[in-house]
Amino acid sequence: MTSLTNPLVQVENLSKVYEGRRSLANRLTGVEPFSVRAVNDVSFHVDRGEILGLIGESGCGKSTLGRAVLRLHEPTAGRVLFDGTDVTALSAGALKDMRRRMQIVFQDPYASLNPRSTVADIVGLPLRLHGLAASRSEMRDQVVGILEKVGLNAAHLDRYPHQFSGGQRQRIGIARALISHPEFIVCDEPVSALDVSIQAQIIQLLLELKDEMGLTYLFISHDISVIGYLSNRVAVMYLGEIVEMGPASDVLARPRHPYTQSLMSAVPDVDAPGHHQRVRLTGDLPSPLDPPPGCKFHTRCPLATDACKHAAPVPEEVSPGHRVACHRLHENLSVLETASRAEGC
């Protein structure tokens, strides 16, 4: 914890736009090709040794954001500073070296391992690519070392991915991400494809490895309970934008954005059944092909006014480190106080 003032990852105004090809037919008929703003002007930072939880519905752009941060998908605009270096401006060679320091754990443990490679080849690949092992035997030793850390062993070295269960495969994926001793890991929904019983094991494993290896996580999930369990800070994403971000205890206990409030109210309350006040959202997530103007949430927001339809809200700090982008922030406060008062009795 040498530099709390200098975050490990600093994301500045990051955008990712996917554009359709401008075909000849489109040009002749004057039809504009489609463009999807998967990530729109997003800024945040991740401190060393912290877990930033990124939460949002399917299709809100959270996976794209995670990949754009690692430059797996080339960002359209904005910068990503990793330990002070602008990742978005790196040359191919420098980016390759940087990849040793930042890794990703994927969602689908079935698709993320090459079915034609053995565990030894899969987990040893980063060592080979970055020349981190002097000999074959040293490589094998390192692979066995990391496999034991994730709960597998040397007997698994020559097996193929299809011979493992989902949880085991995810352990292999984690071993591959960690063998080059990276500092920053993007966990892209690493447990959502697993059974609930296995989820807990993998989350526990990730937490243990974080302490042991001094890691920093950007943890992407659509599961509030998972995010709430392991995050230091939370960012809530809606249609490519971060609508609320702050310390986990603050955001999840006292959500200030109506979207976060509705997400939180969707979590069943075991302690006080019946007292639960559900903020229901109507309608679907609008298509990112044709996002609504103004505040993107206004089509589903219970508090929306005419003003929300025209101007996009500017993030406002409501308490230290807790920022919310909502026009109705101050009107919403009263609603919340009554809610928390009801919770108190």
Added chain:
Amino acid sequence: MTVADIDAGPVAVASGAGQTIFRRNLARFAANRLAMASVAVVFLFVLLAIFAPWIAPHDPNETDLFRRLQPPAWQAGGEWSYLLGCDALGRDILSRIIYGSRISIFIGAAVIFVATTVGIAAGLAAGYFRGWVDVTISRLVDILLSFPYLIFAIGLMAMMGPGLVNIILALAYKEWVIPCRVVRGETLATRELEYVEAARALGASSAHIMAREILPNILSPVIVVSTIRIAHVIILEASLSFLGLGVQPPTASWGSMVADGRAFILGAWWVSTFPGLAILLLVLAINVASQGLRDAFDPRFQE
């Protein structure tokens, strides 16, 4: 490890330990009797081709005008040492068929080898890099596909002149588009998979991703298509030889043997028929074998 290791023990998934998908498919292929019989026939032809000088009863080019159009052994006037009879120059047909298998099999294998190598490289590049690389390669493929194969080959042979290397080139010039299209399509689908993305996240080069991550996973359909195409190439070579554009006389080739016998087909049916049957048998065997390969390797045919 404090984590409860409920799922950490090795699980035996249906197949035994150490068995790859490839080996399982191979076992499935081996269980197909018709396909295995066809493989045996193909293998027999390959042995004939390799050991032709020791197997053939006579010199294939030795003419003997006293044996002009001598019928097969079981017909009147036939002789058991000339089992399938003789052609218009008194050459032993059986010996010529045995030597002819060298030409057919060698050209078939060589063309497919060249075409598959080029096709894999071009298909991987087109599917992986996309953009202008894909546009260039795909348009070239479209152009080549718009020519009728035989006409294209005849044109090339007319330009380059006959000869073994020229036949192989003339056929491979167009043949590579078949594996190329298969590889391109499979690559397009495979490059989006997470394990390819994982390799990129680890810092792997494009060459590594294409050769080590994508290629091993798309090889099965390429192998299947290539074996089917060997039969096709053998027929094309026979067609070129039949038209006199293939291997030049006196070298024995099945296609030219069929052509030689054409003039005597009413009086001496054996001159054309036996080499024709040889083509039929080899091509049929290859087709049935490759069908079996496809059944074993294509997941869509599996229960």
